[in-house]
Amino acid sequence: MKVEDLKWYSPFVFLLGAILNFADPITDILTLVEFYRTDNKIWFGVGLAFVILPCLLFPALYCVVRINLDEERGPLCGTKVILCGFHPFSAAVARIEGFIFSVKKCWRGDEIDSDSTEKADSLLQYIRLAVILELFCESLPQFVIQLYVINCQEERVTIIQMISLPVSFLALVWTATTESGCDIIILEHISDPSVKHRLVLLFLNLLYLSSRLVAIACFTVGYKWWVIAVLLFLVIERVIFSFKCAKKPKSLLWRLASAVLFLLTNLFMILMYYFSEQAKNWYSLPVTVCVCVFSVVHVIMDVALRKWFPWGNNAVNPAENENN
DSSP: OGGGGGGGTTTHHHHHHHHHHHHHHHHHHHHHHHHHTTHHHHHHHHHHHHHHHHHHHHHHHHHHHHOOTTOSSSSSHHHHHHHHEEETTTHHHHHHHHHHHHHHHHHHTTOOOOHHHHHHHHHHHHHHHHHHHHIIIIIHHHHHHHHHHHHSSOOOOOHHHHHHHHHHHHHHHHHHHTTTTTOOTTTTOSSSSSHHHHHHHHHHHHHHHHHHHHHHHHHHHGGGGGHHHOOOOOHHHHHHHHOOOOOHOSSSHHHHHHHHHHHHHHHHHHHHHHSSSOSTTTTTOOOOOOOOHHHHHHHHHHHHHHSSSOOSSTOOOHHHHHHH
C-alpha cells in the first residue's frame, strides 16, 4: 500500500485494526495467566511461545522497513527499534500511526511534501507486513490453541477464554480482509478494492476462517498428530491453486476446483471428528452442523459471486464471464 492508495474510510480501518491488535495480545496474555493459575503448564508454555515469537521478529522487520541505516545509527537507533518493535503491540502502534497520518491526509488533501510521503510509504509497508506477521505468528496459532484447549479441558470455560477466542478470530478476519498480500479467499490480489469488495470479502472470510479453523481444531482433538499430514496437504493444495490461478486469471475452472476441495476437506475433518471417541460433548453435533453449513454456504457464494463480481487485477466484464 502507498499513500495514494488511501481512501476516505482508511482512518476507520486503521483505528479498528489498532483496537483489535491491542485487544488480541492482551486477552491472549490474560488467558495464559489463567492457564498458569489452573496448572495447565503445557498450554501456558505453548501459548507463551507464540506471544514471544512476534516480539523477536518485529524488531528485524522494523529495521528492514523503517530504519534508514545511512542516516540513523547509534544508541538512539537501537532504542527506537526496541521501543517500536520489541513488544507484542508493534502492529497496533503502527496502525495508530497510520490512523493519525490518514486523518491528516484527509484534512490536508494533497498538500503533503515528498519527504513525508516517503516516510508514510515506509510506514504503510511496515503496517501491512507487521499485521500479516502477527496474524500467522500470534493470532492464528493462539486461536487454534485456545479452541483446542476448550474442547479438551475438563474444567469450565472461563470468561477470559470466552473473550479471547472471538477477539483472536475478529483480528484474523479483519487482517485477512483489509491487508493486501493476505488474500486468503480469492487467491489473487484485488486491485483498488472498493467498500463493496471489502464487505463481501469480510463475509467470505468469516465463513471461510470459522469453518476451516474449527474443522482443524476438532480434527486435532480426535486424531492428535495426524493433523500435521492434513496441514501439509492444505499447504500444498493452496500453493498449487494459487500458482494455477495466477497463470490463468480469467479461468473459473481452478477457482471452482479450489472451492470444491475446500468443501471436501472441511467435511472430511469435521465428520472424522464427529465419529471419533472424543466427540462426546453436547456441542459436538451443533459444531459439526455449523462447519458443514458454513462450508457449503461459502462455496456457493464464492462460485456465484464470480459470475458477476470483479475479483482481482485481471477481472473481466460480465460479457467475458459469459463467454468463459
